[in-house]
Amino acid sequence: MIINWDSFTPLASLGGGILIGIAALFLMMTTGRVMGVSGILSGLFSAGEPKLWRLAFLGGTLLGPLLIYTITGTPIASEMVSDGWLFYGAAFLVGIGTALGSGCTSGHGICGLARFSGRSLVAVITFMTMAVITVYVVRHSGLGG
Amino acid sequence: MALISGVVFGVGLTIAGMLDPSKISGFLDIFGVWDPSLAFVMAGGVVVNAVGHRFVMRRSVPLFAPRFLLPSFASIDRPLLLGSALFGIGWGVSGLCPGPVLGNLLLLPEKMGLFAAIVCGGLWVGRALKQRLEKSRVD
Numbered sequence: 520m521i522i523n524w525d526s527f528t529p530l531a532s533l534g535g536g537i538l539i540g541i542a543a544l545f546l547m548m549t550t551g552r553v554m555g556v557s558g559i560l561s562g563l564f565s566a567g568e569p570k571l572w573r574l575a576f577l578g579g580t581l582l583g584p585l586l587i588y589t590i591t592g593t594p595i596a597s598e599m600v601s602d603g604w605l606f607y608g609a610a611f612l613v614g615i616g617t618a619l620g621s622g623c624t625s626g627h628g629i630c631g632l633a634r635f636s637g638r639s640l641v642a643v644i645t646f647m648t649m650a651v652i653t654v655y656v657v658r659h660s661g662l663g664g
Numbered sequence: 665m666a667l668i669s670g671v672v673f674g675v676g677l678t679i680a681g682m683l684d685p686s687k688i689s690g691f692l693d694i695f696g697v698w699d700p701s702l703a704f705v706m707a708g709g710v711v712v713n714a715v716g717h718r719f720v721m722r723r724s725v726p727l728f729a730p731r732f733l734l735p736s737f738a739s740i741d742r743p744l745l746l747g748s749a750l751f752g753i754g755w756g757v758s759g760l761c762p763g764p765v766l767g768n769l770l771l772l773p774e775k776m777g778l779f780a781a782i783v784c785g786g787l788w789v790g791r792a793l794k795q796r797l798e799k800s801r802v803d
Contacts, residue, residue, distance in 0.1 A: 523697040526690055528681055532701040535680020536708025542673035543709070544716040549665035551726035551733050554673065556762040561787040575666040576673075580766045583674015584683060588771060595678055597768055598686040599775065600759045610765075610779045612754030614786020617762060619794050620747025621735070624761040625673075627748075628706060633713035634734070641740050642748040647692075649752025654692040657757060 543630050546576065555626020556580070557617035601657070620646070665728055677767045680705040685759025692756055743794050 543554035550572050552559075559576055562568040588595055601609065617623040620642055622631060627646075631639020681687045681701055690699035725731055755761050758779075760768075765783055768776045 520694065521697045523690055523699040526687060526699045526701070528701045529704050532680045532704035533708045535676045535678070535682065536705035537712050538672055538676030538679065539705065540709040540712030540716070542669045542676060543713050544720060545672065546666060546669040547717070547726065547732070548720045548723075549669070549727045549729070551729040551731055552666075553734065554669065556766065557787065560762060560766075560784065561791050564784075564788050564791065572666040576670040577766060579667045579670020579672075580674040580677075580763065581670075581770050583671045583676075584678040584767045585770050586671065587675055587678045595771055596681070596684045596687070597772060598684060600685045600689045601757050605757055607779065607782055609754040609758035609760070610782035611786040612750045613758065613760065613762065613765070614754075614783040614788075615790035615793070616747045616749070616751030616754055616786070618747065618787045618790025619743045620751055621737075621744060621794070623751060623763070624755075625763050629709040629713055631735075632706075632710045633717055635714075636735070636738075638735075638738060638740055638744055642744055645745055645748035646752035646755060649749045650692045650756035651694055653753050653756025654689055655695050658689075658693055658696055 539625070539629055540633075543625070543633075547630075553626055553630045555622050555630060557614075557623040558621070558626050561618050616646075673763065674767050676709075677763055680708075682764050683767050683771070685764075688755070688759035688761075688764075692759075743797050747790065747794075 546552055546554045552572065559573050562573055563570060584595055599606065620627075622639065622642060627639040627642040632643060677683055682705060687699060687701065690697070691702035721732070760779070762783060765776060765780050769780055
């Protein structure tokens with residue numbers, strides 16, 4: 520195994536992860552809701568679900584990075600790794616997959632694992648494995664160009 | 665309150681490097697030149713949440729809502745496995761999961777606008793599909 524030391528950011532990533540954990544705790548403590556982005560988003564399309572807290576949370580997620588950009592004045596690194604139909608096809612898979620699987624990296628990964636949920640553990644192992652295989656195929660098999 | 669949580673979440677994603685698809689892809693590329701940073705994001709988030717969750721659950725109700733709404737469904741079924749597998753493929757190809765899609769939206773609106781719209785379309789289809797599958801199981 521070769522480690523990419525140039526892009527490795529253990530402290531920033533740990534700090535960011537801790538903030539994500541605090542955000543999840545704060546949402547549970549105040550609203551009693553699980554901080555799962557795909558679930559919060561998909562609840563917007565369901566009649567009878569309360570919408571205000573969802574819009575407030577999602578609005579905050581939109582604003583947080585903008586806030587950092589405004590304060591630091593440095594552009595936030597965001598380099599795309601695919602384009603065209605692969606890129607937009609992936610968007611559809613992310614949407615349909617997280618809806619069917621009842622959660623994504625935040626809901627299953629951060630919140631579910633912290634509650635020792637068996638379903639979330641299975642979900643995380645499944646999407647991590649598929650994502651690793653996918654990246655291998657795209658980057659190293661020649662199929663991704 | 666949800667707004668504050670969302671802002672902290674968005675700031676956390678930014679500092680963690682989660683908004684950068686090339687960094688996510690570098691983490692998933694364990695057979696290439698591997699960037700383990702994302703493991704630190706997961707570890708930080710899960711440990712803080714696991715420890716804090718015990719304290720939060722000492723209360724019988726949340727501060728501003730009538731009750732805690734935690735998933736009670738426990739069985740590992742086909743929608744969970746199929747959905748997570750499809751999500752994994754999409755995540756691997758794009759390096760984007762739902763949180764960072766939103767986090768990137770105002771910074772790169774021209775790149776992320778259509779992507780976010782298609783994620784929402786996928787969520788809508790997936791939600792309808794899941795309801796149909798659950799209904800057929802009950803019937």
